[in-house]
Amino acid sequence: MEWRLRSASESDREFLYALHCTTMREVIDNTWGWDDVWQRGDFNRRFGMCAVSIIDIHGRAVGGLWLEATPNYLHIVELQLVPEMQGKGIGNAVVQHVIQQGIDRGLPVTLLVVPANPRAQRLYERLGFEVTGVEAPFIHMRRAAHSDR
Numbered sequence: 001m002e003w004r005l006r007s008a009s010e011s012d013r014e015f016l017y018a019l020h021c022t023t024m025r026e027v028i029d030n031t032w033g034w035d036d037v038w039q040r041g042d043f044n045r046r047f048g049m050c051a052v053s054i055i056d057i058h059g060r061a062v063g064g065l066w067l068e069a070t071p072n073y074l075h076i077v078e079l080q081l082v083p084e085m086q087g088k089g090i091g092n093a094v095v096q097h098v099i100q101q102g103i104d105r106g107l108p109v110t111l112l113v114v115p116a117n118p119r120a121q122r123l124y125e126r127l128g129f130e131v132t133g134v135e136a137p138f139i140h141m142r143r144a145a146h147s148d149r
């Protein structure tokens, strides 16, 4: 599956919010409960802070990758694919791409996952992420910047 990343622009904001609602609602509902106003506000705040990319296949937006780059690590803030494109290896490839960016810069990759999303945690574990701590409900995961996995 040929995918590429492009920088998200203002015109992608509604697609990304709809994607957030479609893909994360159940996990968020099972963890904190879903509040539309809070979700929208938090989404807008993060949209202004992160490097947001669209995952694009042949000109069609199929997902979003939100990254926070710091001098010490790359943090995956969000990764979401439209439901019909899940389970085809794209998420795996996108995370591997971020891991490679980290390796190139000598930086680990970090992310947070919640227990309500065990499938995502399994994917990250297969890619070499390890649990570094738990701050309920968040599980902190980190993938070291070496290439021996």
Ligand SMILES: CC(C)(COP(=O)(O)OP(=O)(O)OC[C@H]1O[C@@H](n2cnc3c(N)ncnc32)[C@H](O)[C@@H]1OP(=O)(O)O)[C@@H](O)C(=O)NCCC(=O)NCCS
Pocket (backbone or CB within 6 Å): 023, 024, 079, 080, 081, 082, 085, 086, 087, 088, 089, 090, 091, 092, 093, 112, 113, 114, 117, 119, 120, 121, 122, 123
């Ligand atoms: C998580 C996600 C980005 C993975 O991308 P993907 O392209 O579907 O995954 P791949 O096909 O590369 O790899 C398959 C693995 O991804 C995970 N996965 C697949 N569908 C998933 C889903 N709906 N939700 C969470 N994880 C999923 C599983 O570990 C799966 O392996 P398994 O079938 O052995 O359980 C994607 O499924 C998604 O957008 N899920 C909904 C949003 C989400 O949970 N984002 C992560 C927040 S931490």
